[in-house]
Amino acid sequence: MATTLLEVENLTVRFPRLAAVQDLSFSVGVGETLAIVGESGSGKSITALALMRLVPPPGRITGGSIRFDGRELTALPDAAMRKVRGAEIAMIFQEPMTSLNPVLTIGRQIGETVRLHEGVSRRIARARAIELLDLVRIPEPHRRVDDYPHQLSGGMRQRVMIAMAVICRPKLLIADEPTTALDVTIQAQVLALLDNLRRELSMGLLLITHDLGIVGQWADRVVVMYASRKVEEGSPDAILDAPWHPYTQGLMAASPRHAGDLHYRRTPLVEIPGSITSAFGETGCPFVPRCALAEARCREVVPPPLSLGDHLVACVRHDPFKEAADVALAG
Amino acid sequence: MSNGTRVLKALRRSTLQAIPTLGVILVLNFFLLRLAPGDAAEVMAGEQGVATEESMAAMRKLFGLDIPVLDQFVAYINNLLHFSLGYSPRYGMQVEDLIAQRLPGSILLMGVALVFALGIGIFIGTVMARYVGRLPDRILSVVSLVFYSVPGFWIGLMMVVLFSVTLGWLPSGSDQTIGADYSGLEWLWDRVSHLILPALSLSLVFIAIYARLTRASMLESQGQDYVRTAAAKGLSPRAITFRHVLRNALLPVTTMAGLHFGTLLGGAVVVETVFSWPGLGRLAFESIMRRDFNVLLGILLLSSILVMIANVITDLVQAWLDPRIEVR
Amino acid sequence: MVDTSLAGGGLAAARPDQRPNAPVGSADREGSGPVLQIASAQAARVGGREVPSAVARPIARPGTLRILLRNPAAAVGLAILFTVAVVALLAPLVFPGDPLDIAGPALLRPGTNAAFPFGTDSLGRNVAAGLAHGARITLTIGLAAAGLGLLIGVLVGSVAGYFGGRLDDLLVKLTEIFQTVPPFVLMIVLVAIFQPTVPTIITAIGIVSWPGVARVVRAEFRSLRNKDFVVAARGLGFGHRRIIFREILPNALPPIIVTASVMVAGAILAESAMSFLGLSDANAVSWGSMIGMGREQIRTAWYLTAIPGIAIVLTVLALNLIGDGLNDALNPRLSRSR
Numbered sequence: 001m002a003t004t005l006l007e008v009e010n011l012t013v014r015f016p017r018l019a020a021v022q023d024l025s026f027s028v029g030v031g032e033t034l035a036i037v038g039e040s041g042s043g044k045s046i047t048a049l050a051l052m053r054l055v056p057p058p059g060r061i062t063g064g065s066i067r068f069d070g071r072e073l074t075a076l077p078d079a080a081m082r083k084v085r086g087a088e089i090a091m092i093f094q095e096p097m098t099s100l101n102p103v104l105t106i107g108r109q110i111g112e113t114v115r116l117h118e119g120v121s122r123r124i125a126r127a128r129a130i131e132l133l134d135l136v137r138i139p140e141p142h143r144r145v146d147d148y149p150h151q152l153s154g155g156m157r158q159r160v161m162i163a164m165a166v167i168c169r170p171k172l173l174i175a176d177e178p179t180t181a182l183d184v185t186i187q188a189q190v191l192a193l194l195d196n197l198r199r200e201l202s203m204g205l206l207l208i209t210h211d212l213g214i215v216g217q218w219a220d221r222v223v224v225m226y227a228s229r230k231v232e233e234g235s236p237d238a239i240l241d242a243p244w245h246p247y248t249q250g251l252m253a254a255s256p257r258h259a260g261d262l263h264y265r266r267t268p269l270v271e272i273p274g275s276i277t278s279a280f281g282e283t284g285c286p287f288v289p290r291c292a293l294a295e296a297r298c299r300e301v302v303p304p305p306l307s308l309g310d311h312l313v314a315c316v317r318h319d320p321f322k323e324a325a326d327v328a329l330a331g
Numbered sequence: 332m333s334n335g336t337r338v339l340k341a342l343r344r345s346t347l348q349a350i351p352t353l354g355v356i357l358v359l360n361f362f363l364l365r366l367a368p369g370d371a372a373e374v375m376a377g378e379q380g381v382a383t384e385e386s387m388a389a390m391r392k393l394f395g396l397d398i399p400v401l402d403q404f405v406a407y408i409n410n411l412l413h414f415s416l417g418y419s420p421r422y423g424m425q426v427e428d429l430i431a432q433r434l435p436g437s438i439l440l441m442g443v444a445l446v447f448a449l450g451i452g453i454f455i456g457t458v459m460a461r462y463v464g465r466l467p468d469r470i471l472s473v474v475s476l477v478f479y480s481v482p483g484f485w486i487g488l489m490m491v492v493l494f495s496v497t498l499g500w501l502p503s504g505s506d507q508t509i510g511a512d513y514s515g516l517e518w519l520w521d522r523v524s525h526l527i528l529p530a531l532s533l534s535l536v537f538i539a540i541y542a543r544l545t546r547a548s549m550l551e552s553q554g555q556d557y558v559r560t561a562a563a564k565g566l567s568p569r570a571i572t573f574r575h576v577l578r579n580a581l582l583p584v585t586t587m588a589g590l591h592f593g594t595l596l597g598g599a600v601v602v603e604t605v606f607s608w609p610g611l612g613r614l615a616f617e618s619i620m621r622r623d624f625n626v627l628l629g630i631l632l633l634s635s636i637l638v639m640i641a642n643v644i645t646d647l648v649q650a651w652l653d654p655r656i657e658v659r
Numbered sequence: 660m661v662d663t664s665l666a667g668g669g670l671a672a673a674r675p676d677q678r679p680n681a682p683v684g685s686a687d688r689e690g691s692g693p694v695l696q697i698a699s700a701q702a703a704r705v706g707g708r709e710v711p712s713a714v715a716r717p718i719a720r721p722g723t724l725r726i727l728l729r730n731p732a733a734a735v736g737l738a739i740l741f742t743v744a745v746v747a748l749l750a751p752l753v754f755p756g757d758p759l760d761i762a763g764p765a766l767l768r769p770g771t772n773a774a775f776p777f778g779t780d781s782l783g784r785n786v787a788a789g790l791a792h793g794a795r796i797t798l799t800i801g802l803a804a805a806g807l808g809l810l811i812g813v814l815v816g817s818v819a820g821y822f823g824g825r826l827d828d829l830l831v832k833l834t835e836i837f838q839t840v841p842p843f844v845l846m847i848v849l850v851a852i853f854q855p856t857v858p859t860i861i862t863a864i865g866i867v868s869w870p871g872v873a874r875v876v877r878a879e880f881r882s883l884r885n886k887d888f889v890v891a892a893r894g895l896g897f898g899h900r901r902i903i904f905r906e907i908l909p910n911a912l913p914p915i916i917v918t919a920s921v922m923v924a925g926a927i928l929a930e931s932a933m934s935f936l937g938l939s940d941a942n943a944v945s946w947g948s949m950i951g952m953g954r955e956q957i958r959t960a961w962y963l964t965a966i967p968g969i970a971i972v973l974t975v976l977a978l979n980l981i982g983d984g985l986n987d988a989l990n991p992r993l994s995r996s997r
Contacts, residue, residue, distance in 0.1 A: 054562050086565035098556035101575050113564045148654040355836055367852035480976035482931050485968035492961045597843020601932045615844055619851040635839045
């Protein structure tokens with residue numbers, strides 16, 4: 001793996017009545033794409049906001065560390081943190097419709113970032129904005145730069161969001177469900193654009209999504225979150241082809257694109273029974289209420305993450321070492 | 332379509348729509364005033380103590396009150412078409428000249444009051460929104476509700492007691508020192524010092540309204556996604572408030588401000604009376620008392636036109652502030 | 660009350676729920692006289708409210724008063740208003756006779772004579788008696804004028820909103836005309852023309868204060884008129900009058916109630932301003948006319964102006980506190996976001 005850009009260890013984010021993120025650890029290398037996958041409520045979006053130190057009150061980061069490019073972000077003063085946001089870590093959001101300010105031109109909103117962080121003049125900021133609009137492949141950027149958000153389509157708005165995020169050449173780009181609100185045909189274009197920009201600007205990319213379908217094609221590594229915890233981590237191949245955790249297996253079965261075409265045609269779409277909210281406040285594995293394979297010991301403690309190579313799982317039924325040993329003995 | 336033609340088109344349309352409304356207002360006002368018992372001749376005769384039948388009849392003939400009401404109406408419309416609002420027997424001059432004399436005073440007073448109201452109101456509202464639920468918000472909420480409950484004329488009188496009578500800092504009436512021959516800065520301060528108390532009295536209620544409205548609409552804007560985007564760019568809370576939240580939050584405030592023009596004019600009647608301010612409001616009140624209906628009709632017509640103009644300006648300002656609105 | 664949930668379901672689903680379309684030239688042109696300023700701000704917020712649909716549920720909420728009392732600000736408002744009402748009721752007993760009669764030496768300062776706790780005016784009239792009797796006039800005019808304004812506004816707004824079409828256009832135009840003439844100016848014209856007596860003052864305030872209510876009611880009716888329960892009531896052959904007053908109006912009440920409390924406050928302010936200008940019933944003392952008369956002695960006896968003014972402020976403040984409390988109680992969704 002390349003040099004580590006971002007290293008998150010035991011991150012915990014609490015709201016008064018619940019923990020949104022617990023003991024979460026992962027890392028992103030320079031130029032690497034890490035996907036965090038989970039359904040809504042799993043804590044993945046809060047994780048993204050926590051990296052920016054923008055967890056909405058009354059939530060706050062209560063433990064763990066976020067090391068980014070040699071600095072501990074949880075310990076940075078507010079003013080220093082603001083210099084990181086937008087310049088070194090940038091973020092794009094799920095709803096390009098509402099994430100842009102309706103009363104300001106897109107040129108001004110894109111230019112605002114670079115004016116703030118590089119102190120350039122309004123004229124230069126505008127020129128840079130046009131450049132960036134061209135980079136994200138918006139036609140006629142000279143004309144479009146003076147448009148207001150409501151004059152653009154959803155896909156175009158997301159491109160504007162991306163332009164706004166990368167204008168200062170951040171080292172890490174966090175994309176929180178960047179394609180969820182878009183048409184399927186536009187989704188692929190936006191993801192391809194993100195991937196290109198990642199390579200051109202050698203950014204780390206943290207892709208947050210509930211859609212396993214896009215993971216295989218675009219991610220270098222995958223973290224699966226469930227009910228505020230990481231339940232599995234590995235390469236896309238490992239996760240998609242041989243998931244260990246029952247939750248990931250369920251997700252796979254529920255995802256049409258990766259259930260395999262033949263299989264998909266023959267069997268109806270599988271849904272994981274139950275909902276994620278039932279997990280909070282329980283001891284033991286958070287997935288127990290919905291797990292078809294749960295046993296008595298699953299309810300006792302939260303299963304510790306165990307790994308074999310770069311594939312990691314938090315499930316008592318899977319002990320990678322034991323399995324590896326079994327395989328070795330049997331072989 | 333360019334911006335200019337868009338605006339012109341909208342203006343023409345509002346004007347066309349305004350004409351029938353104005354017509355109805357004119358007819359209603361005219362006949363409403365003719366319903367009143369007594370006329371200018373009676374009042375003047377009563378004041379002069381000469382009330383012979385002949386002198387009254389002569390006065391009525393002079394004022395055009397001796398012909399049937401319908402003919403009076405036709406005559407009035409005819410006058411209007413020649414851009415004349417009629418003659419005021421009381422003031423001995425054409426009504427349009429009289430109004431032209433008083434209008435600037437009222438516009439100045441109302442304009443300054445509106446600036447006070449918007450400036451102070453938006454400031455208070457912003458502070459309340461920023462400290463929502465905490466002590467500054469609670470205190471200012473009570474203060475603005477008290478402001479909203481205070482009659483403007485009464486707070487005007489109380490300020491006269493404090494600032495004019497007790498402290499002697501500010502004058503208690505008129506729009507300038509009578510007979511003083513100031514120039515330059517002295518003149519300016521004289522005018523400003525006469526303006527402060529009436530403008531504050533008139534603006535108090537509106538300060539409260541805009542403060543509450545700004546607070547509510549800022550709280551709504553603060554929860555919007557684009558605010559999170561701005562924070563993710565690294566903007567400071569202050570820059571977020573001023574560049575992103577406030578601008579969106581002010582949209583409803585500007586609408587309300589434009590629509591308050593008529594109310595402001597009503598407030599001016601009382602405040603101008605309290606401070607002997609030479610304006611349209613006091614003129615309206617005096618002409619009611621003196622049954623000087625030509626003046627009153629003129630003022631009602633003019634103020635209705637002013638309200639309509641204010642509405643159009645509000646629409647244009649809205650369209651300018653909010654790119655999503657197409658000028659109608 | 661008819662259970663209409665079954666009858667209406669399918670029908671209503673077929674009709675798109677029409678949102679109130681703004682009339683020409685305005686999204687939120689909540690007119691507002693001097694009477695209705697915050698009411699209009701509130702009305703705008705109230706406009707988007709979701710009303711429980713499917714079943715016509717009368718708004719007879721026994722809990723409203725209790726919720727109101729739990730809100731400390733509204734409880735203070737109720738307490739003040741209650742006190743004013745008691746003073747008004749007891750005025751003839753505590754201060755028998757005409758408060759306009761001379762009662763003692765002139766210009767007694769407050770607190771110097773136990774018989775005249777608030778002092779006497781330049782003619783030796785008892786300020787305390789004036790305050791108590793003035794409370795009667797103030798409350799009478801405030802309640803009656805707001806009631807008249809509500810009546811006209813609800814009638815115009817419900818008919819316009821319910822029937823729509825040409826009638827709606829006409830009534831909207833009428834509302835606009837009334838909002839174009841500056842309300843306070845129209846009010847003093849009316850009072851001056853028909854002579855200032857208590858009934859003419861009430862009528863004048865009522866006539867200028869209805870447009871705001873009409874807009875609120877019209878918007879409510881437009882959003883409610885195609886709900887399941889209304890469609891069902893129509894299907895059952897109910898007449899328009901019954902549908903308007905028995906089916907829709909009860910569901911449109913919350914914003915009307917909030918507007919009403921603020922209207923009373925506005926009517927009291929309007930009355931005080933007019934009587935300050937001398938446009939008051941010559942035979943009755945009112946707080947505004949006390950200020951108007953006290954103004955002559957403002958340099959020497961400022962308390963004559965201050966005391967009745969404080970009475971006005973407290974009463975109006977009480978009504979506004981109650982209005983805010985009602986808004987919170989009747990629109991819980993809104994209050995949470997505040």
